[in-house]
């Protein structure tokens with residue numbers, strides 16, 4: 001069991017020594033791998049005190065230790081190896097250790113582990129210490145050379161290959177790096193290869209390594225990689241810096257992917273794609289994640305983080321960059337809407353609950369618990385605001401300066417903000433609050449119209465969050481446009497800069513009271529509090545020139561309708577139905593955009609909205625309200641749906657392009673609604689005729705929503721039973737569409753099937769995670785959902801604490817609900833906490849969640 005120790009940002013101290021070079025030799029064996037490490041060390045001139053040498057290590061069997069060639073007996077405990085200061089030379093010295101580790105038994109998937117006969121590593125954040133004794137912290141950067149010895153055909157590590165022979169290979173990474181970027185892979189793998197010539201004319205060999213048979217499904221990932229490399233040159237002026245770039249796909253992986261220098265390791269679900277096996281969403285995610293990991297080469301690897309509190313320095317910026325990239329590759333408006341929907345669904349939820357924390361936290365127990373939507377998604381939004389405030393040109397100057405000044409550094413948020421101040425002359429002291437204060441600001445909007453003068457008054461409220469009762473006003477860039485009552489835009493987008501708790505902005509010279517379009521492009525991660533009549537929302541949905549706000553108007557209307565039905569038993573309003581009908585059938589609009597408008601707000605989102613209104617959300621009523629709205633929409637759209645479906649159901653050869661994906665998304669949305677009218681006839685035939693996984697899943701979803709599709713589920717499993725990534729969809733889909741009263745029982749039944757390989761994180765998430773994501777099912781009043789998820793978290797925890805802790809966030813919203821549900825959720829969390837030998841990871845999460853009440 002790991003020890004619960006809180007780490008504080010304020011305690012940062014540079015490391016006692018510098019590591020000039022690291023030579024590693026791996027003699028791979030499933031149960032007895034030997035790791036020989038030769039470190040060249042010298043005292044850190046930045047540390048005036050003469051400190052002892054303390055190296056991190058966990059679960060290592062020390063075989064030998066030599067200092068400058070002489071055997072020594074250092075002090076070793078469960079987490080460290082220490083050599084006392086008086087035993088250390090004042091000058092540079094060499095420390096050699098040999099340890100034994102057992103990758104086969106490593107179920108935590110951190111450090112060196114095995115997945116289906118292949119060796120691979122995951123070191124971020126603190127996994128390198130499970131491989132060898134080392135100062136496992138990001139500010140210790142060093143040059144790594146690696147020798148791998150194993151009876152396997154493919155042996156990979158970071159950097160460039162230097163030499164190889166039968167059963168061995170050597171790698172040299174010329175770029176100093178922290179240990180968390182170390183990687184090693186060994187296995188029987190096949191490559192999909194290509195080449196890239198950088199802007200300055202250097203040739204780079206590109207390889208995507210997969211299990212035999214999968215190499216036919218790598219083309220899209222490779223294409224995404226090449227486009228990412230070109231884009232980073234063109235937009236950020238950043239070139240790749242090694243002779244090879246390797247990507248490896250692995251089936252057992254705790255998260256999406258990892259940006260190890262020159263050797264990215266990916267969850268296979270974010271690499272492998274073919275039209276028959278991957279949905280359009282999968283294609284979009286592959287493109288985004290390939291780009292994200294590649295972009296880390298500069299924002300993360302060449303410039304890394306001084307300590308883990310600075311995580312958003314690389315993650316927020318790299319998410320921001322991958323959003324920009326996807327916006328450039330696809331429809332920027334559609335991407336923005338999707339990104340904001342994710343932000344609200346995950347980060348606003350986090351910010352409103354017991355797990356809320358600042359973009360740059362100030363303390364943690366287990367750093368892996370801070371790879372959160374706040375650090376990533378809100379971290380990216382903060383950079384978006386910074387860019388809005390300093391403008392395109394200012395942003396470019398600041399980024400150029402950042403790369404110039406900090407290449408090779410382990411940097412901080414202070415360094416990051418300093419380059420913006422130096423490049424633009426702007427004082428960012430107030431802006432910095434975005435990094436230190438948690439919580440989503442609420443911005444209330446009031447308007448006044450008087451004698452041709454239109455005034456918008458904003459009032460910001462920054463709600464209390466755990467450990468932060470009082471907040472200060474933030475800088476909020478609010479992009480606004482004004483429309484005439486006839487629908488013309490009278491004031492095109494301008495940015496209002498809010499810096500005080502309450503602030504007014506005047507617009508003069510208007511002939512009529514305008515309709516405001518506020519927070520265009522979602523220019524700040526805030527909640528707008530503005531009462532607007534349904535007719536005005538419908539007007540904006542029809543006329544707004546800002547695509548985000550056009551969508552947002554329909555969204556806000558839908559949310560109001562859903563909340564009214566759930567809370568007051570109201571009926572579906574014709575305002576909303578009519579407004580949505582005109583968007584649905586407006587062929588001048590992008591089909592992808594229309595599909596997004598037809599996607600009703602999620603149930604968790606409505607629960608959050610109702611809670612923010614000071615009311616109790618009832619998951620069953622919210623679920624019923626959403627179904628009722630879908631039914632009413634199907635009736636309102638009527639015969640037009642059939643026509644729309646036919647128009648979109650073309651025979652064009654498959655392309656993963658955003659344009660074709662948008663048409664498919666609209667077609668599937670139409671199919672879902674049509675099914676409400678024809679009892680599922682069309683969906684059943686669409687399933688039988690499906691030519692892509694997107695269509696197959698779309699048709700199956702429509703059937704499952706009608707409580708049909710059993711035969712289709714059987715045929716799907718018969719066809720895809722051998723493909724784990726596809727079968728994950730089969731599990732998750734049934735649970736997502738299950739009747740809330742049956743969701744937990746269905747999950748239990750699926751758990752009983754032989755395919756439920758719960759030690760595989762993807763499968764665990766596809767089953768247990770899917771139940772947690774079925775809002776009304778998980779929060780069903782029986783408490784079955786809570787109990788089942790808690791039981792499985794406890795079962796997974798001893799084997800894979802990181803994934804258990806991650807999935808436990810299912811419980812983060814428990815304080816929102818009624819007393820009976822709260823009691824049940826508390827009981828589930830108490831059961832978790834009372835388990836003997838609970839991991840530090842899951843303990844920290846459960847304790848933080850319980851502290852809310």
Ligand code: B3K
Nearest residue numbers: 124125257258259368371
């Ligand atoms: N940097 C990794 C995440 C590591 C998570 C460690 N628990 C992937 C990414 O953000 O690109």
Ligand code: ZN
Nearest residue numbers: 292296315318
């Ligand atoms: Zn990242």
